[in-house]
Amino acid sequence: METPVSPVDQRLQEEFKQFLGLFNWQPVIKVLRPFSVLTVADIGARNFAFAPILDEHFKAIGLQAIIHGIEMDAYRRLINFHTRADYGHYYAKSIASGQYHPIDFLTWNQPLQIGFLLNPFVTREALLAWGLPLSLLKPEKIFHHAYSLLRPQNGVLVLSNIDEHEIEISYQIAKDVGFVIGERATWFPQTGAPPTALPRYGTILYAS
Numbered sequence: 307m308e309t310p311v312s313p314v315d316q317r318l319q320e321e322f323k324q325f326l327g328l329f330n331w332q333p334v335i336k337v338l339r340p341f342s343v344l345t346v347a348d349i350g351a352r353n354f355a356f357a358p359i360l361d362e363h364f365k366a367i368g369l370q371a372i373i374h375g376i377e378m379d380a381y382r383r384l385i386n387f388h389t390r391a392d393y394g395h396y397y398a399k400s401i402a403s404g405q406y407h408p409i410d411f412l413t414w415n416q417p418l419q420i421g422f423l424l425n426p427f428v429t430r431e432a433l434l435a436w437g438l439p440l441s442l443l444k445p446e447k448i449f450h451h452a453y454s455l456l457r458p459q460n461g462v463l464v465l466s467n468i469d470e471h472e473i474e475i476s477y478q479i480a481k482d483v484g485f486v487i488g489e490r491a492t493w494f495p496q497t498g499a500p501p502t503a504l505p506r507y508g509t510i511l512y513a514s
């Protein structure tokens with residue numbers, strides 16, 4: 307693919323980099339250090355534009371990682387006739403160890419040490435806004451599945467939500483399935499950001 311990194315992706319990548327920079331990673335590094343190579347998943351990865359940022363991040367904190375992007379809505383045609391999967395495979399190839407999986411996360415069975423569950427659908431409104439049927443609203447199943455893959459490794463889930471209401475719903479589910487809430491940090495759009503830029507309320511959850 308030519309010129310795959312759109313201005314929108316560039317902005318989202320920059321925002322995500324700033325978001326990751328808000329956390330103290332030392333406690334997470336302590337948990338993940340025993341693993342020689344981490345299995346990392348971006349769950350609901352969209353077009354996997356965060357792959358290069360995640361790759362940089364794990365290098366910067368001194369951990370080796372295989373980074374998987376998992377996206378169930380991967381084959382819808384974008385305005386330029388490409389699909390998210392086209393971009394997903396491109397971004398996966400752009401890093402040392404990346405793979406894009408156009409599948410439902412609920413069918414993924416490989417154990418994980420760290421997952422990124424960034425802006426998951428936890429309300430009907432969010433799902434409808436993304437043009438998806440309500441039958442796909444399964445937040446309890448997603449959190450439970452993530453927990454079951456992370457728990458044997460005492461793994462970590464990095465969560466982000468777009469507002470306080472979604473945080474409240476996510477925390478209730480996360481606690482119900484067994485996660486322990488760790489550090490919180492919020493990224494806010496900066497002056498000049500487009501109106502579509504949303505805050506990212508971040509939380510580190512421990513499956514331990």
Ligand SMILES: C[S@@+](CC[C@H](N)C(=O)[O-])C[C@H]1O[C@@H](n2cnc3c(N)ncnc32)[C@H](O)[C@@H]1O
Pocket residue numbers: 349350351352376377378379409410411412423424425426427436448
């Ligand atoms: C609100 S978007 C967030 C996209 C991206 N993670 C971000 O933070 O910008 C939620 C994404 O999760 C995907 N998704 C929802 N449920 C999923 C599932 N069960 N398996 C894989 N992807 C899923 C959706 O198709 C959508 O791309």
